[in-house]
Amino acid sequence: MPGRKGSQFRTGRISSVPPRTTSGDMHVADRKPIESWLTDMDGVLIHEGTPIPGAEEFLRRLRESGKPFLVLTNNSIYTPRDLSARLAGMGLEVPEECIWTSALATAKFLKGQRPGGTAYVIGEAGLTTALYQAGYVLTDNNPDYVVLGETRTYSFEALTKAIRLINAGARFICTNPDETGPSTEGVLPATGSVAALITKATGVEPYFVGKPNPLMMREALNTAGAHSETTAMIGDRMDTDIVSGMEAGLETILVLTGLTDAADVERFPYRPGRVVDSVADLIELI
Template sequence: MERVTDTQIPTDWSYLMDMDGVLVHEEHAIPGADAFISELTERNANFIVVTNNPIYTRRDLRARLLASGLNIPEERIWTSALATAQFLHNQRPGGSAFVIGEVGLTTAMHEAGYVLTDRSPDYVVLGETRTYSFEAITTAIRLILGGSRFVSTNPDPTGPSRAGVLPAAGAVAALIEKATGRTPYFVGKPNPLMMRSAMRAIGAHSESTLMIGDRMDTDVIAGLESGMPTVLVMTGISTMETVAEYPFRPTLILNSVADLIGHTEDPFRVISPVW
């Protein structure tokens, strides 16, 4: 694998970073995450938090992060719900959709100018909710069989909760796909579309943007396929053992974002990377 060389190092890095497993675990900040965000803010660095979670609005996520001690402005948060709404607006401005999801997705769809309806919608849009309804899933299946196009915010099969894992959009999408024979288009990570839309939101470019994530199968591959160098942190899903299972590698592996404190101007000068 080719590492970033001195001649390739940008003079000013932008940062895309995952939220869960990189900055927070449920309601608690990962040690050092607050100092890392503070350093980026003090340097006026260009950064954005990118999450596949479509349940919450940016305002909700800002409040959640603030309660964990992380002061991140709303405009520095990008969700799969926002990326999905933007994608649909670009595909079919002023369209209609039947939506399964929470306020984060329905708000994004309304703001994109979409009408939410169960009467012959252009799209069926599957997000995430803690209360999946069999009736809503049945409606989605019938609408897709009737000609509505099938889109999902993200492919994650499960999500975390205090009680353990929960079925997420990817698992419910598999149920609908089995019933209809129609494969959904997933907008969220690892789709590079999600990464490019986040970079556009902050005016960043792939050659000078670093992707930080905790999962090889979403964060690292999304960054790789978007042309960005990548940092994998060991505070979430992936481990050194699971890294070895993949044919690709991150540019850098660190214990946590705390290792980047003092090195955000030049992240590839970190003194003791894991790899």
């Protein structure tokens, strides 16, 4: 699958990307100046717990500019406060109000669909806190929804209960479709893989709220008070970050510090507006 390769940090401009006369760059030239920024976290700002060169300066420029920005992540494990603290421990300053997770997007979606509803949740504090703050009651007694998020401790008992509740009529929601997640020991099964197990047992497909669903981008825009025609989305994955940004009408910027190599770009039926080595190449645009 395109975009699944590992990566090394790169410095300097890339030579394999088509020159600025390509249709993608013409599209960028036709857009309005960037006034707001959305950026993925893993592969763009950090890589396996280490800041990517240029990320600290990029974030500092964003804060000093006063322009709206949000750091987006499909990871539903942590609350924005948790993530802000974890990033600070790596030397990256991101206020918690500038972090938008798939858990927050899921909670906002469900609040709009069924205010004051009930849910059986498989996930961590990032998801349960977001749903609680959205006015949801967490229960395994005839819930409106089964909500599946990411956790490092999926249990057979919890999955069995989720399957039985869905078979009994509960609607099936997932925070994101990511099939695997990174760790220092290698890949880990993530929400999408576990969702496939539940679907196989129930015959019910979930609704995924996180990327590549452009709903997550639109909710992020609303949260930041930004407009699609003047907002850029930075990501390292063509199949999540770039496609969801494109479908939400944003300028899209692919960085090569994550899962997608320059050679992979041509394998997709859509293109990012820009391809750069890293966020260090974007500092002058802020």
